[in-house]
Amino acid sequence: MKIKLAQTRKQKPDFNNLGFGKYFTDHMLVMYYSNGKWGEPEIVPYEELKLDPCTNILHYGQGIFEGVKAYKNDEGKINTFRLNDNLDRMNRSAARLCMPQFDTKVVFDAICELVKIEEDWIPTAKGTSLYIRPTMIANDKALGVHAAKNYIFFVILSPVGNYYAHGLTPTKIMIEEKYARSCIGGTGECKCMGNYAASILAGEIANQKGYDQVLWLDGNYMKYVEEVGSMNIFFVLNGVVVTPMLDGNILDGITRRSTIAVLKDAGYKVEERHIEIKELVDAYNNGTFDECFGTGTAAVISPVGVLHYNGVDMVINDNKMGKIAEYAYNTITGIQTGKIEDKFGWVIKIK
Ligand code: COI
Numbered sequence: 193m194k195i196k197l198a199q200t201r202k203q204k205p206d207f208n209n210l211g212f213g214k215y216f217t218d219h220m221l222v223m224y225y226s227n228g229k230w231g232e233p234e235i236v237p238y239e240e241l242k243l244d245p246c247t248n249i250l251h252y253g254q255g256i257f258e259g260v261k262a263y264k265n266d267e268g269k270i271n272t273f274r275l276n277d278n279l280d281r282m283n284r285s286a287a288r289l290c291m292p293q294f295d296t297k298v299v300f301d302a303i304c305e306l307v308k309i310e311e312d313w314i315p316t317a318k319g320t321s322l323y324i325r326p327t328m329i330a331n332d333k334a335l336g337v338h339a340a341k342n343y344i345f346f347v348i349l350s351p352v353g354n355y356y357a358h359g360l361t362p363t364k365i366m367i368e369e370k371y372a373r374s375c376i377g378g379t380g381e382c383k384c385m386g387n388y389a390a391s392i393l394a395g396e397i398a399n400q401k402g403y404d405q406v407l408w409l410d411g412n413y414m415k416y417v418e419e420v421g422s423m424n425i426f427f428v429l430n431g432v433v434v435t436p437m438l439d440g441n442i443l444d445g446i447t448r449r450s451t452i453a454v455l456k457d458a459g460y461k462v463e464e465r466h467i468e469i470k471e472l473v474d475a476y477n478n479g480t481f482d483e484c485f486g487t488g489t490a491a492v493i494s495p496v497g498v499l500h501y502n503g504v505d506m507v508i509n510d511n512k513m514g515k516i517a518e519y520a521y522n523t524i525t526g527i528q529t530g531k532i533e534d535k536f537g538w539v540i541k542i543k
Contacts, residue, residue, distance in 0.1 A: 193302055195309070198237035207315040210353040212490060213323065217310040217349040221302050224331075225292050225343035233302035233345075235309060241344065244333045248340050254330035255385040256285040259489040261321040261352075262307045262542065263529045264314040270307060270542040272324070273528045274446050275300055278489075281444060282326060285382040290339035291328055299326070303347055304542045311543065315351045319359065321528075323352040323490065355422065355490040356404060360521070362497025362511050363486070365420060366403035367469065368394045369502070372411030373418065380418070380441035391421045403500060409469060410441060416466045423486030423494060424448035427472065428516050430480040437464040447487040447524065453536060454523045460516065469501060476506040483514030493521035 198218045205215045216238055223233040249255050258281065262272045279296040286293055303324060307314075314322040326347045330340035356363060371394040374380025379387055394406045407425060408418040418436055419425055424445040426435045433455055438444050455462050475481040476499075484496040497511035508514075513521075526532030527539060 193232060193305065194234040195305070196234070196236050197309075204313065205351065207320065207351065208317060210315060210320060210351055211357065212352045212355045213350050215351055217313040217322075217351070219306060219309055220349075221306045221347035223294070223299070223302075223345040225345070226341070230292070230294055230298075230345070233298060235302070235306055238348065241346070243331075246333050246335055247330070248332045248334065248336075249329040251335060252330070252337050253384075253386045253389065254289055254291065254340055255328065256282060256289055256291065256383055257325060257327040257385065258282045258383060260303075260324040260326070261489055261528070262314055262324060263321050264311065264316050265530045266316065268543075269530060270311060270314060271528065271530055272304070272307065272540045272542055274450070274538045275303065275324075275540055277446050277449070279326070281383065281446070282328070285384055286328060288379060288382045289384055291330070292343060294328075294345060299345070304540075306347060306349065307542050310349050313349065313351050315353075317353075320351065320353050323350045325350065352490075355488075355492075356494060360495065360513060362495040362508075362513060363404040364402065364498040364505075365405055365407050365496050365500070366398040366401060367417070367499060367501040368398070368406040368408055369414065370394070372414070373408040373421075374441040375411035376440070378411070378441070381438070381444060383443060388421070395421055403498075407499065415468055415470075417469055417472065418442050419445075420486050423488035423491040425496075426451065426483075426485050426487065426517075427467065427475075427481070428483035428514060429471070429475045431461070431482065433460050433462040433516060434467055435462070435464055436467055439466070445487055447489055447492065450524055450536075450538065451487045451493065451520045454520055454527075455516065458519065458523075472499070473501060473506070476508075481506065481508055483516055484508045485514070485517035485520070487520070492525060493517055
């Protein structure tokens, strides 16, 4: 792997006031695909990509990405979390979008090297981390809708705090009744750029109405709950944890998988299945809607305090974080930061 270090270094931001995705480190990883194969990964100074205006990613959106985090503990040890699972998922997204597979071991090692080079950028305060954003874009210089023959794979790093500006205060979510994110046979389970672009309008409308994000219903029947734009969703109904099943329409979230595993391990009953919106409304009306929370790399475990549907604000658990969400949050962040023993084998020691 080639490494070209930056001549000058950026001034670091205030690590106590990071927000999400605003600052980027001194270096990035790039790897080019042409003539049917990937070139060697290179670590280079962080720089703008130069794209011809006709490059097909700019027109047809053949692009995918991932989100992973690295953590530094008080002794300076650096961990990342389930990076291999994210890279496997990225290759699955690539297959769906007709993009080339990459060698996950090569990319895994290159990302670990990049994180080591940028270790001074890893914040250590509670709730902060170094967000890793692997991305792959089509790079053919021609118009016409077809699978590109050239690609750029790059990884940028961003020191981050909470995804939601209000931190762990419960979010207000609007259940979207008009627009849909995915449908049978679509790209719902992929982490592809177009899924996020298509979600923006509903999110903006929800924001104008005072909600943080939308919870999508399935695009076929507008009946089953699916996911929130930046996280998978969990409910606790009458003491049982339920979450939408992986049916091809929702993202196979790594934090979703981790949450299911830690909750089952702690003895909670967890069901992955289709959940009708009517079931949630009924549970709310009969007093058995105990908790609601979202899971995601960026969002970690985010409690949901209000779910709006059909003109009604359903206030859940008195708009407070519930005990199951809190248990999942403490356990998963504890494992990620090395404070809790990782009996699942998820933590990857970088240094
Ligand atoms: C993540 O959770 O890492 C994501 O990519 C979600 C994104 C909308 C910030």
